Amino acid sequence: MSIAIALTKGRLEKETIKLLEKSGYGIESVKNKGRQLVFQDSQKDVQYFLVKANDCITYVQHGVADIGVVGKDTLLEGDKDYYEMLDLGIGKCKFIVAGLQGKSPFDKVGHVKIGTKYPNIAKKYFLAKGMDVELIKIDGSVELAPLLGLCDGIVDIMETGTTLKENGLVVFDTVCEISARVIVNKASFKLKRKEISQVLEDLKESLGENDVTTN
Numbered sequence: 001m002s003i004a005i006a007l008t009k010g011r012l013e014k015e016t017i018k019l020l021e022k023s024g025y026g027i028e029s030v031k032n033k034g035r036q037l038v039f040q041d042s043q044k045d046v047q048y049f050l051v052k053a054n055d056c057i058t059y060v061q062h063g064v065a066d067i068g069v070v071g072k073d074t075l076l077e078g079d080k081d082y083y084e085m086l087d088l089g090i091g092k093c094k095f096i097v098a099g100l101q102g103k104s105p106f107d108k109v110g111h112v113k114i115g116t117k118y119p120n121i122a123k124k125y126f127l128a129k130g131m132d133v134e135l136i137k138i139d140g141s142v143e144l145a146p147l148l149g150l151c152d153g154i155v156d157i158m159e160t161g162t163t164l165k166e167n168g169l170v171v172f173d174t175v176c177e178i179s180a181r182v183i184v185n186k187a188s189f190k191l192k193r194k195e196i197s198q199v200l201e202d203l204k205e206s207l208g209e210n211d212v213t214t215n
């Protein structure tokens, strides 16, 4: 049976394609794409399509994609009606709490405002710390918000730390580590167990891993 795989475009794209190639998949047409979005594997009965991170979950949950490759950040923030099967160890970064030097949101007395692209993750994190903060949803350049006084701190992704550093911000805490995960549609895993397990095995083999993670 044919398998459909949703790949997150953007930052994860190159590394995911490299890993699939290493695992024996004929994915060269995705590498050489122009504006094309759907691709057929040249060696296996697999179809790929490229989507934005949140849409990857949507396509998998609706069963249009049997498998998806998406960042843990997106998974933690969004719906959870799928199986998370494998940590690919690529797209590594972390969620951090940051703000202006000497102005930690943890030390502020009174109302605390946090800017973030990830309000669900931020809310859960601060509630676990016993802090009922006000969350301000920001869609990009999150580092700007504390600089301009929109908020007391941010919850955002840090990879190299360059964006924080160049804007004079410091890290106050790490929320969690992030990497790309393989998710699987629940019904597909029953109907196409053999084919999906084969893809997981192929990926694990090139990762040099033996265990499948489920959280």
Ligand SMILES: Nc1ncnc2c1ncn2[C@@H]1O[C@H](COP(=O)(O)OP(=O)(O)OP(=O)(O)O)[C@@H](O)[C@H]1O
Binding pocket: 008, 009, 010, 011, 012, 052, 053, 070, 071, 072, 073, 074, 091, 092, 093, 157, 158, 159, 160, 178, 179, 180
């Ligand atoms: N420095 C980083 N910044 C953001 N995401 C990163 C970084 N490094 C790795 N990632 C991972 O790559 C995934 C895709 O990020 P990307 O920036 O391409 O898309 P996005 O977050 O939807 O942003 P945009 O709307 O700008 O396309 C993230 O969900 C995360 O898992």
Ligand SMILES: O=P(O)(O)OC[C@H]1O[C@H](OP(=O)(O)OP(=O)(O)O)[C@H](O)[C@@H]1O
Binding pocket: 139, 140, 141, 142, 143, 156, 157, 158, 159, 160, 161, 162, 163, 164
């Ligand atoms: O630690 P660094 O290596 O500097 O990377 C972290 C930055 O990358 C992401 O932003 P992105 O480039 O996706 O742009 P955005 O602000 O528009 O979301 C993230 O939100 C940080 O701003």
